[in-house]
Amino acid sequence: MQTLTAAEAGLISCHVCHALACRPTNSHGRIECPRCGAHIHSRIPGSIRDTWCYLIAAIVLYIPANVYPIMSVVWLGKGEPATILEGVVQLIEEGMWPLALIVFVASIFIPLLKMVVLAFLLISVQRKSTWRLVDRTRLYRLTEFVGRWSMVDIFVIAILAALVQFGSLASIEPGIGSLSFAAVVVLTMFAAHRFDPRLIWDACND
Amino acid sequence: MTNSYNTTLIACHDCDLLQRLPAIRSPGKVNCARCGATLQRYSRNSLDRSLALAVSGLLLFFVSNLLPFLALNAQGRVQDSSLLSSSMILWQEGNIFLGLLVFATTFLFPLFSLLAILYLLAPLKFGKRPRFSIHVFRYLQSTEPWGMLEIFMLATLVAVVKLGDIATVIPGPAMYAFSLLIVVLAALSISLDPQLIWHRLDRQCKR
Numbered sequence: 001m002q003t004l005t006a007a008e009a010g011l012i013s014c015h016v017c018h019a020l021a022c023r024p025t026n027s028h029g030r031i032e033c034p035r036c037g038a039h040i041h042s043r044i045p046g047s048i049r050d051t052w053c054y055l056i057a058a059i060v061l062y063i064p065a066n067v068y069p070i071m072s073v074v075w076l077g078k079g080e081p082a083t084i085l086e087g088v089v090q091l092i093e094e095g096m097w098p099l100a101l102i103v104f105v106a107s108i109f110i111p112l113l114k115m116v117v118l119a120f121l122l123i124s125v126q127r128k129s130t131w132r133l134v135d136r137t138r139l140y141r142l143t144e145f146v147g148r149w150s151m152v153d154i155f156v157i158a159i160l161a162a163l164v165q166f167g168s169l170a171s172i173e174p175g176i177g178s179l180s181f182a183a184v185v186v187l188t189m190f191a192a193h194r195f196d197p198r199l200i201w202d203a204c205n206d
Numbered sequence: 207m208t209n210s211y212n213t214t215l216i217a218c219h220d221c222d223l224l225q226r227l228p229a230i231r232s233p234g235k236v237n238c239a240r241c242g243a244t245l246q247r248y249s250r251n252s253l254d255r256s257l258a259l260a261v262s263g264l265l266l267f268f269v270s271n272l273l274p275f276l277a278l279n280a281q282g283r284v285q286d287s288s289l290l291s292s293s294m295i296l297w298q299e300g301n302i303f304l305g306l307l308v309f310a311t312t313f314l315f316p317l318f319s320l321l322a323i324l325y326l327l328a329p330l331k332f333g334k335r336p337r338f339s340i341h342v343f344r345y346l347q348s349t350e351p352w353g354m355l356e357i358f359m360l361a362t363l364v365a366v367v368k369l370g371d372i373a374t375v376i377p378g379p380a381m382y383a384f385s386l387l388i389v390v391l392a393a394l395s396i397s398l399d400p401q402l403i404w405h406r407l408d409r410q411c412k413r
Contacts, residue, residue: 003223003240004223004224005217005221005222005223005224006217006222006223006224007222009224011212011215011217011224013216013217013219013222015219016344016347016348017343017344017347017400017404018216018217018219018245018401018404019211019212019213019404020211020212020213020215020216020217020224021211022211033211034211035211035340035404035408036340036343036344036404037340037341037344038344091368094371096367096368099364099367099368102360102364103364133221133241134240134241134242137220137221137241137242137243138241138242140220141220141243148351148354148357149357149360151311151354151357151361152357152360152361152364153361154304154307154308154361155292155308155312155354155357155358155360155361155362156361156364156365156368158292158293158295158296158304158308158361159276159287159292159361159362159365160365160368160369161292161295161296161299162287162291162292162294162295163276163278163285163287163365163369164278164285164369165285165295166280166283166285169280169283170280170372173299174296174299174301174304178301178304179301179303179304182303182304182307183303186307189351193351197220197221197241198219198220198221198222200221201221201222201223201240201241202222
């Protein structure tokens with residue numbers, strides 16, 4: 001298959017409206033999309049650096065997110081704080097298998113998968129790897145699509161906190177862990193957004 | 207603008223491959239020949255359908271937010287909650303970041319996208335071009351992943367089952383409206399054809 005990328009043809013594709021604009025020969029600094037006015041660039045500037053920054057911040061915050069309790073159930077004045085993992089174990093002990101699975105996948109599996117995949121993609125791009133380009137692009141699309149679903153646990157805590165308000169009898173309070181966990185989700189979403197999958201394919205054009 | 211741009215060719219946003227778009231727009235998807243990314247999605251009567259779905263979405267959005275969402279009955283004590291109360295409680299208890307995050311993802315961004323779609327499509331339907339349309343559409347496209355109502359729906363199910371042991375959960379009328387809203391939003395995201403809207407905005411712009 002004969003292939004020509006937009007960059008090789010001297011064109012820039014707008015990431016917002018997908019219009020193809022010609023790259024000006026005397027371009028200093030920012031170029032605007034002729035159709036929608038967004039700042040356009042052949043590749044996201046500083047993509048690898050920025051993605052690493054968001055990713056490292058997410059990895060660091062992932063530790064307190066798992067060590068500290070994300071939620072405590074205060075029952076008759078006694079608090080029962082639980083971390084993400086303890087929450088999953090509790091659900092299994094109570095026999096709620098499907099719920100345990102949802103929480104496990106959304107809160108433990110997806111964030112870990114996302115961070116590992118992004119680190120792998122970044123390293124492979126930096127090493128200019130030409131290994132399984134299509135699969136790596138698919139992997140990127142998967143992480144980008146699936147990342148938002150980690151918010152489930154945060155929403156569950158918010159709903160429970162709003163609903164279980166029985167004063168001294170019972171109440172549910174979010175813990176420090178939930179703050180770090182929310183930050184991890186947001187940061188990995190930023191990281192995935194900042195990563196430019198076209199860099200994967202540039203390795204085979206060099 | 208004096209700069210020209212090409213609309214018969216498209217570069218894949220994932221692998222930058224240049225390819226020619228099919229001349230006939232039949233309902234379905236166009237995928238990248240090299241990496242398989244979805245380049246374009248066509249749907250029949252995109253404009254009319256999206257407009258209708260956005261109107262019903264907005265109505266359902268108001269109903270879901272104004273009526274009681276869930277109630278909890280624990281040994282005779284009943285606690286009501288609305289959709290917004292989950293972010294309000296977090297905010298009041300000093301979790302400002304979490305409160306804002308939940309508020310933005312379940313209220314602000316979904317409301318903005320519904321209003322923006324109406325603001326753009328209603329005038330386009332009658333061949334007019336609303337003011338700031340390009341800015342509005344740009345923001346609409348970039349804030350899309352931050353509307354998380356469908357995730358909130360899953361969270362509601364998890365919370366309801368979790369509480370089922372301790373107390374009786376009574377679904378409020380907003381719960382039904384909210385479930386419908388999720389369906390409408392999913393249909394809306396399928397029927398909306400960004401490329402068509404850009405094309406229409408273009409045509410209006412040239413005199």
